[in-house]
Amino acid sequence: MDKPNIMESVEPGSGQYSLKADLRLNAWLLVATVTHVAVRILIKKQTEWSPLTGGMLALAPLIPGLLYVRSWVRFIRGLDELQRRIQLEAFLFAALGTVILGAVASSLNAHGVSTGLLKNGLGLGASFMAMLCFWSIGWGIAKCRYK
Amino acid sequence: MKNRVKELRSAREWSQGELAERLAVSRQTINAIETEKYDPSLPLALKIGKLFKLPVEEIFET
Numbered sequence: 001m002d003k004p005n006i007m008e009s010v011e012p013g014s015g016q017y018s019l020k021a022d023l024r025l026n027a028w029l030l031v032a033t034v035t036h037v038a039v040r041i042l043i044k045k046q047t048e049w050s051p052l053t054g055g056m057l058a059l060a061p062l063i064p065g066l067l068y069v070r071s072w073v074r075f076i077r078g079l080d081e082l083q084r085r086i087q088l089e090a091f092l093f094a095a096l097g098t099v100i101l102g103a104v105a106s107s108l109n110a111h112g113v114s115t116g117l118l119k120n121g122l123g124l125g126a127s128f129m130a131m132l133c134f135w136s137i138g139w140g141i142a143k144c145r146y147k
Numbered sequence: 148m149k150n151r152v153k154e155l156r157s158a159r160e161w162s163q164g165e166l167a168e169r170l171a172v173s174r175q176t177i178n179a180i181e182t183e184k185y186d187p188s189l190p191l192a193l194k195i196g197k198l199f200k201l202p203v204e205e206i207f208e209t
Contacts, residue, residue, distance in 0.1 A: 003171065004172060080173050080176050081176065081187070081191060082175060082176040083173055083175070083176070085185075146179040147175075147178075147179075147184075
């Protein structure tokens with residue numbers, strides 16, 4: 001019988017951690033992060049670019065980002081039913097948390113309240129980081145529930 | 148939902164890991180079923196029944 005994917009294989013320190021499984025899942029995240037940083041540096045240096053060129057370049061990290069999503073979808077499909085449920089709960093928590101955070105930040109900005117780092121709303125990077133944080137929390141909660 | 152998975156597994160002297168492997172699920176799933184924190188899907192319940200050679204209703208009861 002096929003062995004199901006297990007989340008512990010991509011969880012450092014779990015005792016079942018596998019670098020190969022982690023890379024298979026998260027390599028595109030690394031590429032997306034490097035692309036995001038490179039694009040930011042390029043855009044800052046090149047001020048004579050047209051807004052269209054700058055905009056297109058700013059969206060470049062979306063390509064590895066989408067491939068990262070694809071690797072997650074494949075990984076989740078290989079999970080067993082309980083683990084899949086836990087991940088769906090965690091992703092739902094992450095999506096709702098990010099939407100609420102974005103709504104709160106833009107609402108505060110609209111009323112002139114300074115929100116520091118979020119003064120321009122949630123950007124691509126901040127949205128991703130917020131989702132990652134909320135997903136970790138959601139995963140922890142769901143794991144505890146079925147422990 | 149109450150179930151006899153732990154009892155049936157223990158009778159065969161299988162560990163949770165062994166049962167998980169036979170059913171192609173994670174050990175966490177077996178643990179959650181045994182502690183009645185999670186009700187398995189119908190396909191998994193049927194698989195459990197087939198493995199223990201018992202009808203599903205004799206393993207799971209509402």
